[in-house]
Amino acid sequence: MTSLTAESAMYRVAIGGAYRNIPGSVWFSIAVTWAMAYVLWEVSDLQNLLAWAVSLTIVNLGRFAYARQRIRSADFLDNPQREGRNMTLGLLTTGVGFALGYYWFAVHAPAVEQYAVTAIHVGLCAGAAIVLTGCRAAFLAYSVPLITVATATMLWCAMIEGDGLRGVVGLMLVLYVFGVMMYQTQAEKSLLFNIRLRFEKDELLARKDELLAELHVLNRELSADRDAFQTASLTDGLTGLANRRHFDRTLNREWDRCRRDGTPFACIMLDIDYFKPYNDRYGHMAGDDCLRTVASMIATTASRGGDFAARFGGEEFVVLLPGTDVQGASLLAERIRAMTEERAIPHAGGCTDRVVTLSAGVAALTPGDRFPSAQSLVDLADEALYQAKKRGRNRVVVRDFDDDAV
Ligand code: GH3
Numbered sequence: 001m002t003s004l005t006a007e008s009a010m011y012r013v014a015i016g017g018a019y020r021n022i023p024g025s026v027w028f029s030i031a032v033t034w035a036m037a038y039v040l041w042e043v044s045d046l047q048n049l050l051a052w053a054v055s056l057t058i059v060n061l062g063r064f065a066y067a068r069q070r071i072r073s074a075d076f077l078d079n080p081q082r083e084g085r086n087m088t089l090g091l092l093t094t095g096v097g098f099a100l101g102y103y104w105f106a107v108h109a110p111a112v113e114q115y116a117v118t119a120i121h122v123g124l125c126a127g128a129a130i131v132l133t134g135c136r137a138a139f140l141a142y143s144v145p146l147i148t149v150a151t152a153t154m155l156w157c158a159m160i161e162g163d164g165l166r167g168v169v170g171l172m173l174v175l176y177v178f179g180v181m182m183y184q185t186q187a188e189k190s191l192l193f194n195i196r197l198r199f200e201k202d203e204l205l206a207r208k209d210e211l212l213a214e215l216h217v218l219n220r221e222l223s224a225d226r227d228a229f230q231t232a233s234l235t236d237g238l239t240g241l242a243n244r245r246h247f248d249r250t251l252n253r254e255w256d257r258c259r260r261d262g263t264p265f266a267c268i269m270l271d272i273d274y275f276k277p278y279n280d281r282y283g284h285m286a287g288d289d290c291l292r293t294v295a296s297m298i299a300t301t302a303s304r305g306g307d308f309a310a311r312f313g314g315e316e317f318v319v320l321l322p323g324t325d326v327q328g329a330s331l332l333a334e335r336i337r338a339m340t341e342e343r344a345i346p347h348a349g350g351c352t353d354r355v356v357t358l359s360a361g362v363a364a365l366t367p368g369d370r371f372p373s374a375q376s377l378v379d380l381a382d383e384a385l386y387q388a389k390k391r392g393r394n395r396v397v398v399r400d401f402d403d404d405a406v
């Protein structure tokens with residue numbers, strides 16, 4: 001919210017507050033009118049006094065009806081400036097009415113009645129300062145006429161009649177006017193300050209909700225980034241298979257699980273044959289494509305729940321098969337080998353079949369005292385792979401230690 005709209009909203013709240021005081025204060029105003037008439041009853045021309053009191057009562061009733069209508073209307077405070085102007089006009093009329101009453105009936109009244117009416121005006125002025133806090137124009141329009149007449153009368157009578165007491169009262173009234181003005185200024189300041197605080201509080205609350213929503217979005221983005229980062233940190237960028245880090249974690253976890261369950265654990269190590277010559281002949285980019293193709297075949301073949309395929313490094317891959325015995329693992333290894341061969345990726349640089357082939361080493365064992373660490377399974381599979389290479393490549397060699405396992 002800009003400060004301009006805050007200012008106009010503050011003005012609206014101040015006007016609204018004062019306006020709502022009008023109907024109640026009007027009854028007080030009427031009571032005071034008749035109290036004044038009562039005080040001046042004996043010392044005034046009755047007909048004129050009654051005409052004044054009735055007229056002022058009618059003005060007050062009119063103000064009452066208008067204020068009630070405005071407060072209840074749907075467009076109340078849509079235009080606070082207009083509302084403020086009308087209120088000021090009504091209060092000016094009433095203030096002038098009281099001032100005229102004083103001027104017509106109290107100026108020539110005896111001192112006692114004059115003091116009484118002056119006291120009434122002092123009270124009206126104080127009441128207005130309280131009721132019209134925040135609406136200085138309306139307060140001045142109401143109180144200036146009535147207090148000016150009372151003060152001027154006191155000072156005038158003091159001068160003309162040489163009445164020292166009324167001179168003192170007149171001077172006190174001057175001081176009183178300053179006091180009331182100061183009070184009104186301070187009260188108005190603190191009212192506006194309070195209203196401003198309320199606006200700032202609302203603004204802060206709205207900002208808080210906004211910030212919470214932003215925080216929520218950032219949190220979501222952050223956890224999405226974290227998930228993406230986590231996935232990326234466990235995935236091989238070239239083939240999309242799990243990377244070595246992921247493999248190491250999974251190996252130990254699955255090893256422990258198989259040890260607990262007493263189930264076999266199989267591992268297949270795969271290595272593309274003559275891949276260096278392939279790279280040399282077809283280029284590194286074609287080598288990458290070849291790695292991707294072989295990886296996708298491995299992934300689709302080893303896709304049963306629990307199967308885990310990873311890029312071990314370079315042109316080597318590994319498949320972990322928890323709960324699978326050596327027969328099952330050999331079948332799978334053979335399927336991957338055969339699929340690769342059938343895919344017939346040309347490899348003129350190879351020493352064997354003129355297509356890309358791979359060798360596989362299979363090992364399976366049930367984790368136990370004889371093979372306490374997962375690394376022993378990988379070493380056995382690697383040994384089998386070495387044998388497959390040694391025996392001419394494009395083949396599967398199996399090492400089964402399950403019978404020996406404790
Ligand atoms: P063997 O049949 O005995 O396995 O021989 P080989 O040529 O496949 O094995 P060697 O270890 O001699 O060569 C592996 C090659 O794999 C060497 C390296 O350039 C290549 N290589 C490793 N990683 C990548 C890769 O990410 N992209 C490509 N294009 N080539 C790779």
Ligand code: MG
Pocket residue numbers: 271272314315316
């Ligand atoms: Mg190799």
Ligand code: MG
Pocket residue numbers: 271272273274275276315
């Ligand atoms: Mg190789």
